[in-house]
Amino acid sequence: FLSSSVSRLSDNLQKPLAFAFDIDGVLKAGPNVLPEAKRALQILEGNNPRKQKIPYIFITNGGGKHESARAKDLARELEVPVTQDQVIQAHTVMKSLVPLYGDKPILMIGGPETPPNAAREVMQSYGFQNVYTALDLHAHAPAAWPFSTVHPDQLPYVRREDFSKIRFAAILVFHDSREWGRDTQIIIDILRSHNGVFGTEHPPTEPLPDKQIPIYFSHGDLLWGNDHSVVRFGQGAFRLAIENVYKHTTGRDMESVVFGKPHRITYDYANELLRQHLISMSGAETAEAAKAVGPSVWMVGDNTESDIKGAVDFGWSSALVRTGVYKDHNGPPNHKPTILVDNVEQAVIEAIQREW
Ligand code: G3P
Ligand code: MG
Structure with missing residues (x-):
């Protein structure tokens, strides 16, 4: 009744x-x-x-900054009051991964690598305690991507570590990559590594483990529109590039999870x-x-x-x-x-x- x-x-x-x-x-x-x-x-x-x-x-x-910072920008630009609980960015729902990876080392890709709005700080505010970036790995091993160098202005924001002791548990593509070449190389290095350790390779004599290191993308938009005359590549295009190189270097399909709309x-x-x-x-x-x-x-x-x-x-x-x-x-x-x-x-x- x-x-x-x-x-x-x-x-x-x-x-x-x-x-x-x-x-x-x-x-x-x-x-x-x-x-x-x-x-x-x-x-x-x-x-x-x-x-x-x-x-x-x-x-x-979109994304690349904390929801509270985005809310402030929107309030100023649109001339209406906006609070952070009105803002959902692609990476906002990545908070749901904190129970899995909150205390484990993760490789974060994309977004601003230095302040203001450094993506690492945004991830830390969500509850990820052990966040490393492609910039950290590039500074640690310049030969890993010899076609560009870490700029001296970026050095104060690099996290130094003995990466031979870090086993990355997952890769989180937080926002658009600022350096597709370097980031493609480093992502595939980790996916092909021995147990997630940067600079190692899975021994060719051993079969590849059943489970690939998990990789998450904050959204999958192939294209997006800005003030350029023609639509631009989004994170979906970046994922396609990585999938293709991964397939050609391992013979395997890359498994991934995509968030966002x-x-x-x-x-x-x-x-x-x-x-x-x-x-x-x-x-x-x-x-x-x-x-x-x-x-x-x-x-x-x-x-x-x-x-x-x-x-x-x-x-x-x-x-x-x-x-x-x-x-x-x-x-x-x-x-x-x-x-x-x-x-x-x-x-x-x-x-x-x-x-x-
Ligand atoms: O990278 C941003 C873009 O893919 C889309 O932003 O606001 O149209 O969802 P938006
Ligand atoms: Mg749009």
């Missing part, structure tokens, strides 16, 4: 509206904020027919954040609905393979904009959005009209 009355109660509750915004190609083009982005957010801040605040979060496959873990995390926002910010009725049936979320994105695919798979509505990766002349999108619009302001206006 109880469960059927609960389900009848939730049938009548209207899911409260919420938005999830992609950043690159939707709100920004490279460093430039799109003017319609500021207007779109003003609508959600209360400039709408019901004069109501509508909660929103940002889900980007369109993967469910990222949308689960985002949906829960929005539910909590609604519970804390709204009137009693909306909070009840948010608790019982969750939010009705619109994802606004420019990349069909990540933003729209993820939204469709998760059961969110979605708006595909024309200000980033998606271009009409490339043909119909592989994953069908709820609406296709010119920009983020149109997306917000149309979504609100449909929901209210």
Whole structure:
């Protein structure tokens, strides 16, 4: 009796509206904020027919700095209050790996290697206690990548260690590599090493171990849009390059785990954040609905393979904009959005009209 009355109660509750915004190609083009982005957010801040605040979060496959730093940047750029619990970057959900690797040595690739926003510090703030970078290994063994040298300005940020005693438990690609060549070499060195020790090779006489050293990528976007005239390579392109070299040097397929959009873990995390926002910010009725049936979320994105695919798979509505990766002349999108619009302001206006 109880469960059927609960389900009848939730049938009548209207899911409260919420938005999830992609950043690159939707709100920004490279460093430039799109003017319609500021207007779109003003609508959600209360400039709408019901004069109501509508909660929103940002889900980007970008990253490279702490969520609190990203929130500050977004607040300044978009001229709205933004807190760190509104920001999900590609690497945010890598926190879920702390129980596995929190106390083990890990090799971190990508992101800024020196302050401000040094990626190692971000990983440490998540709870990883033993983080080494490709820069550390390059400084330790310059001949490992003889085609560039560690810059003297970087030396104070190098972690020195006797790497013959370190067994890397995993590789975490935190953000885009700043040096594809060096990082490709060093990643494959570790994958081919004897028990994860840098500078060693698995003995050719022994069969390769069944389990490859785990490698995780914070997202898989092949392409992304910035202020250049043509779309740019993302971390997905970097992964393809590594997979190919690995296959050719070992004869094996590289196994990896990829986070970020369109993967469910990222949308689960985002949906829960929005539910909590609604519970804390709204009137009693909306909070009840948010608790019982969750939010009705619109994802606004420019990349069909990540933003729209993820939204469709998760059961969110979605708006595909024309200000980033998606271009009409490339043909119909592989994953069908709820609406296709010119920009983020149109997306917000149309979504609100449909929901209210
Ligand atoms: O590297 C960043 C890029 O892949 C995408 O960022 O905000 O469009 O998810 P975003
Ligand atoms: Mg984008």
